[in-house]
Amino acid sequence: xxxxxxxxxxxxxxxxxxxxxxxxxxxxxxxxxxxxxxxxxxxxxxxxxxxxxxxxxxxxxxxxxxxxxxxxxxxxxxxxxxxxxxxxxxxxxxxxxxxxxxxxxxxxxxxxxxxxxxxxxxxxxxxxxxxxxxxxxxxxxxxxxxxxxxxxxxxxxxxxxxxxxxxxxxxxxxxxxxxxx
Amino acid sequence: xxxxxxxxxxxxxxxxxxxxxxxxxxxxxxxxxxxxxxxxxxxxxxxxxxxxxxxxxxxxxxxxxxxxxxxxxxxxxxxxxxxxxxxxxxxxxxxxxxxxxxxxxxxxxxxxxxxxxxxxxxxxxxxxxxxxxxxxxxxxxxxxxxxxxxxxxxxxxxxxxxxxxxxxxxxxxxxxxxxxxxxxxxxxxxxxxxxxxxxxxxxxxxxxxxxxxxxxxxxxxxxxxxxxxxxxxxxxxxxxxxxxxxxxxxxxxxxxxxxxxxxxxxxxxxxxxxxxxxxxxxxxxxxxxxxxxxxxxxxxxxxxxxxxxxxxxxxxxxxxxxxxxxxxxxxxxxxxxxxxxxxxxxxxxxxxxxxxxxxxxxxxxxxxxxxxxxxxxxxxxxxxxxxxxxxxxxxxxxxxxxxxxxxxxxxxxxxxxxxxxxxxxxxxxxxxxxxxxxxxxxxxxxxx
Numbered sequence: 001x002x003x004x005x006x007x008x009x010x011x012x013x014x015x016x017x018x019x020x021x022x023x024x025x026x027x028x029x030x031x032x033x034x035x036x037x038x039x040x041x042x043x044x045x046x047x048x049x050x051x052x053x054x055x056x057x058x059x060x061x062x063x064x065x066x067x068x069x070x071x072x073x074x075x076x077x078x079x080x081x082x083x084x085x086x087x088x089x090x091x092x093x094x095x096x097x098x099x100x101x102x103x104x105x106x107x108x109x110x111x112x113x114x115x116x117x118x119x120x121x122x123x124x125x126x127x128x129x130x131x132x133x134x135x136x137x138x139x140x141x142x143x144x145x146x147x148x149x150x151x152x153x154x155x156x157x158x159x160x161x162x163x164x165x166x167x168x169x170x171x172x173x174x175x176x177x178x179x180x181x
Numbered sequence: 182x183x184x185x186x187x188x189x190x191x192x193x194x195x196x197x198x199x200x201x202x203x204x205x206x207x208x209x210x211x212x213x214x215x216x217x218x219x220x221x222x223x224x225x226x227x228x229x230x231x232x233x234x235x236x237x238x239x240x241x242x243x244x245x246x247x248x249x250x251x252x253x254x255x256x257x258x259x260x261x262x263x264x265x266x267x268x269x270x271x272x273x274x275x276x277x278x279x280x281x282x283x284x285x286x287x288x289x290x291x292x293x294x295x296x297x298x299x300x301x302x303x304x305x306x307x308x309x310x311x312x313x314x315x316x317x318x319x320x321x322x323x324x325x326x327x328x329x330x331x332x333x334x335x336x337x338x339x340x341x342x343x344x345x346x347x348x349x350x351x352x353x354x355x356x357x358x359x360x361x362x363x364x365x366x367x368x369x370x371x372x373x374x375x376x377x378x379x380x381x382x383x384x385x386x387x388x389x390x391x392x393x394x395x396x397x398x399x400x401x402x403x404x405x406x407x408x409x410x411x412x413x414x415x416x417x418x419x420x421x422x423x424x425x426x427x428x429x430x431x432x433x434x435x436x437x438x439x440x441x442x443x444x445x446x447x448x449x450x451x452x453x454x455x456x457x458x459x460x461x462x463x464x465x466x467x468x469x470x471x472x473x474x475x476x477x478x479x480x481x482x483x484x485x486x487x488x489x490x491x492x493x494x495x496x497x498x499x500x501x502x503x504x505x506x507x508x509x510x511x512x513x514x515x516x517x518x519x520x521x522x523x524x525x526x527x528x529x530x531x532x533x534x535x536x537x538x539x540x541x542x543x544x545x546x547x548x549x550x551x552x553x554x555x556x557x558x559x560x561x562x563x564x565x566x567x568x569x570x571x572x573x574x575x576x577x578x579x580x581x582x583x584x585x586x587x588x589x590x591x592x593x594x595x596x597x598x599x600x601x602x603x604x605x606x607x608x609x610x611x612x613x614x615x616x617x618x619x620x621x622x623x624x625x626x627x628x629x
Contacts, residue, residue, distance in 0.1 A: 010205070012227065016252020016353045022301070023352055025339045026332060032321050042301065043319035044200045065226060092249040096230040104230030108465075109458045112232055113451055115465070116474060117458040125461035127209055127224050152252065152353050181354075 004053035004166065007077060008040040011066040012093045012135055013059025016152045017084040018042070021056070023155035031159075034166050048076040054165060058083045058152075060090045061136040065129035074142040079165065082138045082147040083158070085180065091151065094135040101133055146171065149180050191219055199223075201302045201319070204251075225464035240266050241360050248354050253297070255354050256290035256345060257565035260427070263358035264447075264561025271553025272361035278546030279362035285538045286348035286357055287427050287563065288531040292382070293341025294566035295483075295528040299389055300334025303521055307396050333385055340375070340382050344535065347371040362550035369545065376539045383497075383532040390501060390525035397522050404518040411436035411515045413469060413479035414488045417562055420444065422491030424530070426564040432489045433469055433479060438513050441469055447562040482567045483523035488513040495537075498530035524567070 010018055018041065022028065038052050039045050055077030061067050074080055085091040096104050105122045109115060138144050146165075148157055157177035164171045192212040199206040205227040211220040235246050244262040248255035260283055267273050275283070301320045308327060309318050316322075324331035342352040347367060349355025357363055397404060418432040419425035430444035431453060445453050456465035457474040468477030479485070487506070493499040505522055508514055514523075538544065 012229065014249055014252040014255075015204070016249070016255065019252045019353050022297070022335075022338065023342060026335050028335060029324055029328070029332070032324060037319070037321055041198065041200050041202075043321065044315035046198060046200060062227065062229065092246060093229050095234040095246075099230070099234055101230075104233040105228070107233035107236075108228070108230065112456075114454060114456040114467075115458060116455040116468075119458075121458075121460065123228075123458065123460050123463050125224070127207065127222070127461055128463060129226055131228050151249070155352075181351075 003036045005038045005050055006035045006054045007038045007048065007052045007073065008056040009069055009073060010041060011057060011059035011069060012062035013086045017058035020152035020155050021158055024159045027159055052077045053079065055080045056083045057087050057138060059086045060094060060138060061132060061141055062093055063129040063131050067141055070138060070141055079145045082144045084153055085149055085151045087138050088147045088149050090135045090137045097134040101131060149178060151181050222461055225462045228463040240269055244358055245356055252353050254290060254294055254565045256286055257563050259358055260287055261561045261563045265559040266360040268556055268559025270360040271555055272551035275362055276548040276551055277543040278366055279549055281538055281541060281543050282348050282363040282366060283358055284427050285535065286345055288534045289341045289344025289348065291426060291527060291531040291566050292535065293338045295524050296334055296337035296341060298524060298567060337382060337385055340378055344375055347375060361552050366546060366549065367544040372539055379536045379539060383536060386528045386532045387497065390529055393521050393525045397519065405516050408517040409515055413441060414485035414513055415479040415481055416486040416489045417564060418489060423494045424486055424490035434489055434513060436513060436515055447560045450560060483527050484514060484520045486564065487523040487526060493530055495530050495533035498526050498533060501526045501529060
């Protein structure tokens, strides 16, 4: 029997949650005995090659591309996990939600002390995804099955959750592993 | 990868997403009828707005806010911001314990990040070849085919992460550096746990360097021309010209090694560096002010640091630096693929520094924080493991956005983080690019 597949993505995140996955250290060798990795930034598989048992998503949605990737994950994964505070609640990037987007763009591309911008325009190439009016946590865009909080979630929380999920058991994290920091 | 034909008969190739990097990117290539590249662009596709939303926050929050820019090198952002707020609280010179704890944190990060970069991201290319099947050409493939090497990489990264935890409180997004110092010292127990592996970690670092060096020498013919181009180089540098990853003035050299500027104080960075806005990337394009945006762009990261420094103050790394520099016959190395070699020299250097620091009794000192006369503005610069201009957080009082200091109460002080170039050590500035037409930015709701 072939192994279940797992896919991962970082949307409006910092890759810290992916780093926390790597912080399971040598247990990563056990993990790859349990699962095959499909679409993920840690390999070069850029499109889903098959249906995945688990999708791990770090970061919320700050641009239209994030929304497309998220919906693609929802379509292709049996269980979708919001990994970390940004995916669960928007996190630090959502601090811009109380500020008009234009003000954020103006500070970055017009007013900042280092800015050199003779044309006075914001980046606007068709290759760039549109920035959303605010940062959305995943559950505001698609149905999320499991949320693992933390900035980032502790490696042990990710490990315990994956082992329970792949073993068909309920996820029951110890008190210290559920944190919002 | 996908290819389409554009209106002007150029074929467009899109690589999206760029994988095995740290950050969010997309590459577009325009090919002419002969299949030659007319234009190559790296688009950084994410905009987050840190520059604006950190404004108005309490200054002591900045070190724990801006580290969320990057979960791989959070320590660099944490420390750059901490150095800026040290100036604000009037304590730019820390106690020995505080500075050494921060340095240990920083070298721990360099070690883990360089190990991650080499073993998790680069080694699949070196072991399996650029053209290997993507299903195998990744760290999992390495773990299956070369388990010993994979375990080494995992344990090296772990050691660096444990050092960060012991100094910053957490492996990712720690809280160790506070205004004017550090919030803990290193206990004897913590020291002993880390010190017992120090020799092995240095030995493994040297082995990784040898692997990388051999690969580069064996393939020098193809690597020397692969993506290589002359450029300026920029880093911070110690007063005596030694490589210093944590503190120093700015030094820039040109492609021939001639100094463009030297020992520029961090507080004067605005005199020498600007960032150009281009329509096709959310990342800004830093350049040396006097040279202008077309000629002033520069490399940063391991290769730039090896090129700019006069020497390295640890023995093995210094010997290795001389060997790499011999390749350039007295001039800077402009071979892009030599970044890996340079990075491994820094890996060895970090292991040597960590070993020295773990033997230093100052780490068990109890004077952790200093205070002085409050200042209105502070700038902090540190090196990051691989990417471009180190972050330049800046406490800027005043509401005008004009960079001019104003006297205001501290609660009203504003913090600022000018541009965070994402993507590792790559400053792709070859295309002048066509400037986009004036157009207001487009907002959108995800429901649309």
